[in-house]
Amino acid sequence: MENIILIGFMGSGKTSVGGKLSRVMHMKFKDTDQLLEEEFGCKISEFFEKEGEAEFRNRETALLQRLNGTLQSTVLATGGGLPLRPENAELLKKLGMVVYLKASRETTVRRLSGDTTRPLLAGGNVEQKVEALLEQRIPLYTAAADVTVLTDGKSFYEIINEIEKRWKERMNWA
Numbered sequence: 001m002e003n004i005i006l007i008g009f010m011g012s013g014k015t016s017v018g019g020k021l022s023r024v025m026h027m028k029f030k031d032t033d034q035l036l037e038e039e040f041g042c043k044i045s046e047f048f049e050k051e052g053e054a055e056f057r058n059r060e061t062a063l064l065q066r067l068n069g070t071l072q073s074t075v076l077a078t079g080g081g082l083p084l085r086p087e088n089a090e091l092l093k094k095l096g097m098v099v100y101l102k103a104s105r106e107t108t109v110r111r112l113s114g115d116t117t118r119p120l121l122a123g124g125n126v127e128q129k130v131e132a133l134l135e136q137r138i139p140l141y142t143a144a145a146d147v148t149v150l151t152d153g154k155s156f157y158e159i160i161n162e163i164e165k166r167w168k169e170r171m172n173w174a
């Protein structure tokens, strides 16, 4: 079965939607941040401190290259910066149907204010950081995606239904 790849900004619900979606669709669930933390043996924030963002990005690309060809019947949630490298965006399209979970700026800021786990938001004004990153990233997420799902005001059930419907259409099962 074709994989489903979830992309989107930090706090867009990739991990929580992905876990539930995989259960509904009887698929496996994987999360690139979790896979990388297992590989690093430490939290992503610690890896950023020790090795820097550029090395983290290299490791994300290496992980995608390893997944390519081996991932099957899986919902894959990805780190918020992973689809930004053109090379990664291409690899994601090969891996499966790429779904962009898109929340509004307001929802995103609300969910992320007070976050202490994400290195890119550490120190300073979360709202300003989110705004600046969103501006750069929204066009890239949109270009990397096969399908964009707007999540504001929708329940998990509605979001999952929409993804399932698009996936079946793509597989010609609808």
Ligand code: S3P
Residues within 6 Å of the ligand: 008, 009, 010, 011, 014, 033, 044, 078, 079, 080, 081, 082, 118, 119, 120
């Ligand atoms: C990042 C998002 C994080 C994690 C890392 C970098 C980003 O993943 O990969 O902190 O660049 O947006 P989540 O989107 O799961 O928070």
